[in-house]
Amino acid sequence: MKISGVLETCLCAADLDAAEVFYREILGLEMFAKQPGRHVFFRCGNAVFLIFNPEITASEVTTINGDLVPLHGTTGAGHVCFRVGEEEIPRWRERLKKAGVEIESEVNWPNGGTSIYFRDPAGNCLELAPGRIWGLP
Amino acid sequence: MKISGVLETCLCAADLDAAEVFYREILGLEMFAKQPGRHVFFRCGNAVFLIFNPEITASEVTTINGDLVPLHGTTGAGHVCFRVGEEEIPRWRERLKKAGVEIESEVNWPNGGTSIYFRDPAGNCLELAPGRIWGLP
Numbered sequence: 001m002k003i004s005g006v007l008e009t010c011l012c013a014a015d016l017d018a019a020e021v022f023y024r025e026i027l028g029l030e031m032f033a034k035q036p037g038r039h040v041f042f043r044c045g046n047a048v049f050l051i052f053n054p055e056i057t058a059s060e061v062t063t064i065n066g067d068l069v070p071l072h073g074t075t076g077a078g079h080v081c082f083r084v085g086e087e088e089i090p091r092w093r094e095r096l097k098k099a100g101v102e103i104e105s106e107v108n109w110p111n112g113g114t115s116i117y118f119r120d121p122a123g124n125c126l127e128l129a130p131g132r133i134w135g136l137p
Numbered sequence: 138m139k140i141s142g143v144l145e146t147c148l149c150a151a152d153l154d155a156a157e158v159f160y161r162e163i164l165g166l167e168m169f170a171k172q173p174g175r176h177v178f179f180r181c182g183n184a185v186f187l188i189f190n191p192e193i194t195a196s197e198v199t200t201i202n203g204d205l206v207p208l209h210g211t212t213g214a215g216h217v218c219f220r221v222g223e224e225e226i227p228r229w230r231e232r233l234k235k236a237g238v239e240i241e242s243e244v245n246w247p248n249g250g251t252s253i254y255f256r257d258p259a260g261n262c263l264e265l266a267p268g269r270i271w272g273l274p
Contacts, residue, residue, distance in 0.1 A: 001165070001221075001225050001228050001229065001232070002165060002221075003164060003165065003166060003181060003182075003219040003220065003221055003265075004182050004220050004221065004222070005181055005182025005183065005184065005219070005220045006143060006146045006181055006182065006184060006186060006217060006218070006219060006220065007218040007219060007220035007264075007266055007268060007270075007271065007273070008216070008217060008218035008264065008266075008271075009143045009146040009217065010215065010216045010217065012211075027140060028138070028139060028140060029140060044140060044142055044143055045140075045141050045142025045143065046142065046268070046273060046274075047142065047143060047220070047271075047273070048271050048273075049143060050216075052216070054213065058213060058214070064244050064245070064246065064247070065245060065247070067242060067243060067244040067245060068241075068242040068244075069242070069244060069254075070241050070242050070254045070262050071214070071262070072213075072214040072215065072216040072261070072262035073213050073214060074149075074211035074212065074213040074214065074215050075211065075212055075213055076191065076195060076209075076210050076211040076212055076213075077195070077208070077209040077210060077211065078147065078209065078211050078215070079145070079147045079187075079189070079209040080143060080145060080146065080147065081143070081144040081145035082140040082142070082143060082144060083140065083141050083142045083143065083144035083184070084138075084139075084140055084141065085141070088138050091138050092138065095138070104205075104207050105204060105205040105206070105207050106204060107201050107204040107205075107206060108201070108202060108204060109201065110201070110202070117206075117207045124209070125207050125208070125209035127144075127145065128140070129144055129145075131144060131183070133144075134144065134145075134184075134185050136144070136183060136184070136185075137183075
């Protein structure tokens with residue numbers, strides 16, 4: 001009996017329209033569901049990446065066929081790192097610059113691999129990196 | 138040029154010792170790094186699951202070989218869903234109960250599959266679910 005991975009990775013953003021445009025058009029994620037004002041959901045590899053508006057999800061109870069979906073919601077900058085191919089880092093750097101997204105930092109990790117850091121419109125701290133920074137294939 | 142998945146999923150917790158015990162001993166994740174007071178890191182499938190103390194990571198600048206690691210940190214309840222086998226849900230229910238972890242809710246999703254919801258010691262909203270709830274294998 002073992003957890004086999006993360007199925008849902010989440011961030012919070014009050015402006016879901018801005019988040020939708022950013023993640024879909026700049027990062028190229030496939031949006032597959034949204035509930036205006038509450039959430040916008042994306043496919044990401046073999047899992048999903050979910051953006052919630054914490055003003056709603058932390059206070060308004062939702063039920064599915066009578067079952068309670070628990071409340072949650074954060075403020076402040078969350079962090080997610082998305083996995084990209086090592087050889088694609090230079091092209092990501094370019095795409096972000098062209099889209100007017102400021103690269104806040106780049107880190108060359110001791111074990112190899114480079115991370116690019118930037119912010120989403122809500123101020124969440126995003127990173128693009130190859131699996132190698134964690135010794136992953 | 139495509140994001141191939143999430144490499145780092147993060148939650149915040151001020152009490153890292155409590156988080157470490159919870160995720161290692163109750164959820165069975167493999168801890169592979171920690172910096173007392175700042176973070177505790179776990180392997181999770183083909184990616185990593187990171188817990189940060191936002192009191193530190195939102196305010197204290199860290200550098201790696203002179204490169205800046207950007208500030209981030211949240212307050213409030215974050216949310217992560219971990220992937221488990223559908224047939225293992227009853228045993229997870231038992232394990233959580235034995236460990237004194239209250240199951241806050243269970244949701245039977247319209248497309249099939251059941252989620253178990255509970256909290257980590259920091260109040261983050263956790264979920265165990267099979268990929269099926271998102272149409273994933």
